[in-house]
Amino acid sequence: MDRNREEKIKEVVSKYRNIPYKHNGRSLRGLDCLGLIIFFYKEFGIDISYKDRKYSKQWYKEDSGVYLRELLKVGSAVEFDNLQTLDLVYFELLPDVVTHSGVMVNEHQFIHILQKRNVEVSSFNRFWRKKFAGARRLI
Numbered sequence: 429m430d431r432n433r434e435e436k437i438k439e440v441v442s443k444y445r446n447i448p449y450k451h452n453g454r455s456l457r458g459l460d461c462l463g464l465i466i467f468f469y470k471e472f473g474i475d476i477s478y479k480d481r482k483y484s485k486q487w488y489k490e491d492s493g494v495y496l497r498e499l500l501k502v503g504s505a506v507e508f509d510n511l512q513t514l515d516l517v518y519f520e521l522l523p524d525v526v527t528h529s530g531v532m533v534n535e536h537q538f539i540h541i542l543q544k545r546n547v548e549v550s551s552f553n554r555f556w557r558k559k560f561a562g563a564r565r566l567i
Contacts (some may be wrong), residue, residue: 495529496518499529508560517562517563
């Protein structure tokens with residue numbers, strides 16, 4: 429990865445880190461995981477805001493596949509062993525339901541936000557590897 433991109437990623441991570449969770453949040457005052465990936469990719473000239481929609485708090489009970497269907501419309505599929513920086517990663521935090529996403533910030537870590545938490549960077553530890561459901565390459 430070139431040095432300019434690496435520096436840009438650090439700058440963007442720093443900008444978004446610690447923003448609080450807000451359901452359907454789309455501002456620097458509060459984000460959800462979809463809001464975070466929309467904002468993050470926009471920093472790199474990629475507009476995925478057309479995938480944006482308002483989700484009810486119980487969306488996964490109403491239509492458990494809606495989030496995954498939208499994620500599958502961007503980029504191309506990537507296997508876990510081929511993950512690269514800036515790949516979009518998504519997870520099944522509920523059984524058989526993709527409910528969470530983030531963006532790889534290096535080969536082993538991703539930026540994301542969980543309910544009742546702030547934007548953070550996490551490593552692909554055993555928990556996240558087990559919950560990994562897929563990835564998309566947009567860049």
